[in-house]
Amino acid sequence: MKNSSLDLARLAAMDTSEALRLLKGVRDAALSGRRPAVGPRTDIDESWRRMMQRGMDPDRDHRAGLLPLAEIERRRNTSPLLEVLPVLREGLVSIADAAQHIMVVADAEGRLLWREGSAAVLRKGDAHGFVPGAAWSEELVGTNGVGTALVSRRPVQVHSAEHFVATHHTWTCAGAPITDPRDGRLIGVVDVSGPLSTMHPATLALVTSVTRLAEAELRARHHRTLDVLRSVASPLLARMTGRALAVDANGWPAAVTGMAPPGRLSLPKSVRAGWLWLPSLGMCTIEPLPGGWLVRPDEAHPDAPVPGRVVLDLSIPRRPSVTVTGGSGSWSHELSPRHAELLYALARHRDGRTAAQLAQDIFGDPTRTVTVRAEMSRLRRHLAQVLAHRPYRFTEEFEVELVVPERPADLLPHSSAPAVRLGRVS
Structure with a gap:
């Protein structure tokens, strides 16, 4: 199903009942396998496909315990979100x-931790199970502004019948993910x-802007802690010969001597x-x-044991990671969607891939x-x-061990x- 001219601005310009009829027609066509005259937006189309692959019932409300x-x-x-809650409140x-x-x-599991705003709408949210402690991950409740943003790692607006489950069709939502810049x-x-009736096409842009402000606040806090570490470490490194660096608990360098400043180091959990x-x-x-x-x-330690195992874990759709393990510890690094794709391709081809082959694997374009x-x-x-x-x-x-989801269809669902x-499909 191809993306079409359907967009939020067009929906907002319509009468509410007219927009609802249009979206229900698009959804009904998708569920029955027909090609509608107007197709869903790309994020919605991808989410609906994931729900149909999971066999989710589109007419039954799904709720987990609080x-x-x-x-x-x-x-x-x-939660690191607590640090930026004032920014979110002020902006939204x-x-x-x-x-x-x-x-x-x-949070990152789709569990609602805070909610604030119109008292009348809070009461309506109660009827939807949109309350603190509720689970709104996509795999549990279908396409929605919380769970779909977590899977796609992109801001997303879900309007009316764009929700996969019919009981949410009186609701509209716009969600944007937040990433902690300190550890990714x-x-x-x-x-x-x-x-x-309160849907507005600018809501998503507003939510996205405020989440960027929240990430900027986390970044500023991080820079302040690095400055403190730098003030302690710089005099010490100035007296050293050879290579050395001071890093914070997340592996970010604050001061370096005898070497080019590296990127963030992947440190063990302990x-x-x-x-x-x-x-x-x-x-x-x-x-x-x-x-x-x-x-x-330390170049003078040639006989030291080195790890001999790499685990590329893609079993949790929105939390891909790579872990290096061995006798001296375990090091985990959470992967971006693109890096997860690249390592997946390399894990499937242990003999290696050229840049052109990887370009074909990832983009379908060897150039x-x-x-x-x-x-x-x-x-x-890293x-x-x-x-x-x-x-x-x-x-x-x-x-190298590659860990994939039990259901092949859940492999890197954003990709x-x-x-x-x-x-x-293999």
Whole structure:
């Protein structure tokens, strides 16, 4: 089904009942396998396909149990979203209230943690199960502004009958994912929702802008902590010879001597002083610093054990990761959608792939080698000891395990890469 001229501006210009009839006609055609005169928007089309592949009932409301209050509070207090809640409130709550909407903040699992806004709309949200502690992941409740944004990792607006499940057709929502710049993790979604009659095409742009402000606030906080670490580490590094760097708990360098500044280091979940093998630097000595670690690459330790296993875990659709394990520890790195696609292609071709072959695997276009080389360069900043080039491949010393979802159709659901599409049917 091809994307057509249907867009939010056109829907907003229609009478509410007219827009609802149009969208229901598009949805009914999609569910019956017919080709409608006007097709759904791309994000909606992709989500509907995922729901049909899962066998979800489009006419039955799906709800999971609410989290206990104690668990809601625990998640609130440990979530990085708590740090930027004032930014989100300032940017969205008053506008949402005036527009008869509510603001909802969900974690990376799609569990609603906070909601604020119009009291009347909050009561209507209760009827939809749109309450703190509820699960709004796409695989549980179908196409929606929280769960679909988590899967696609893109801002998305879902209007009326664009919701896969019919009981949500009186609702409209616009959600945008938030990524923590300190470690690259997807930490949640901010969503503005309300009754069908209050839909406005600018809502998604507003939500997206405010989430970018929230990410900028997290980035500014991170820079301040790096400045503090730098003030401690710089005098120490100035007295050293050889290579050394000070990094924070997330592996970001604050000060460097004797080497070019690297990108973020992939550190184990639990770091201890002593010898440590790092995927980007090899064997290093690690010493604690206030707010971070002193890392010294050690070329004089040739007999030290190195990890021999790489696990590329794609079993959780929206949380792909790569883990390097061995006798001296375990190092995990959450992957961007593009990097997950590239490593998947390399895991399926242990003999290696040229830049042109990877361009064909990812884009269906062997001429896009510049983009491939740039992305592989970024990947090798984290995995220099694990990934070789000419051709690109996992180095022979490592055993590579590829973990995929139980249902092949759930493999990297955001991806349109030819190699991934082939993997969904093989």
